[in-house]
Amino acid sequence: MIDFAPYRRREFSLSAARSLVQDCFQVRPAIYWTDFLFSYGLGIYCYQQVRGGSMLVPHQGFTGQPWQAVCFFVSCLCFYRVALFIHELVHQRTSELRVFRFVWNLTCGIPFLMPTFVYYSHIDHHRRAHYGTQQDGEYLPMVHRRPWYVLYYLSWSFLIPIAVVFRFMVLTPLAWMSRRGRRWVHRHASSMVMDPSYIRPLPSASTLRIIRIQELGCFLWCWGIAVLPPVLLHRTALAFAVHAYLSAVVIILLNSLRTLGSHRWANAGGEMTFVEQLLDSVNYPHHGLTAELWAPIGCRYHALHHLFPSMPYHQMKRAHRILMDRLPQDSPYRATNARSLPAAIVQLLREQLRMMDPQHAQAAQAIPARPSTHRPEMAQRRRGISTNPTK
Structure with a gap:
């Protein structure tokens, strides 16, 4: 285990780091299109192999053939990859991806019931004053929870597909019928977040038009x-519904496992310094092929993403290599690298058990808490539930 205490005392110059990778911010739409179309096409092909033909022919059901099982999981991996383009679309607001955004919503966002508006709140996760606090819907203090909470969190993967269908089939028309219903649906059931108590701020008029x-x-x-x-x-x-449900469960479960490894979840709720936020985020530069399967579209470089949220995913591998080559040996950035996802999850469970130790709890109580700078009225945003607790 890395001793993070020395790194917390180090300074980190964001401007100096940015100067090292200043040529890694160019968006290349051709890469987006090629990646998306190939992954989507392969996913559709494998999906049809599982069902025994196109949507116009009856579903053949599960035949027990190994090839059918292989195609099922390959289709899930492909659809998982194309679904995570939503993360890029929230950060890359450039006009170069305007057509790509429309096509993605039409072919993936709407059929997968995850149009881009459900992820607009992701930007709050990158606000320095919000990260890891009550204003961050994509953060849970996992280290300070019991180990069983990890299984509880993963179990949401079986309920989310049903909740999302209910949201768009039933709650959508109810939201159209009354302003009060609209406010409730938007605040409590319209966000892809991790924290089920998150309450989303009401949208502007222009955003509301997109949502509708x-x-x-x-x-x-x-x-x-x-x-x-x-x-x-x-x-x-x-x-079709059973097939879609099983695919959704696999995809959401895989994303939930990825989410558990994306941070160290050490914050208990107070505001963190920039270096603490950096050390709380994780990169996975090793095992490139397997890491690209469970953390595609740049998600394996999550600490780097928190440094530079606007960096396109296809530039991240190169940018990480530059930073590792040219940053000082004692740079906090070097402490963000993890060996593998299983190792990171095991470490999370160990930290949870350590926090349960009575001696550690007494020592933690003796440490004075850092004063919070949050406004009390902001906490009022977080009383309720969300129907899609993923990151």
């Missing part, structure tokens, strides 16, 4: 799947 268009697409998609097959094909979509 995207949620209308999700509403029509859900009801189209439910109504059109019996009317046009004379069969229900039950087999």
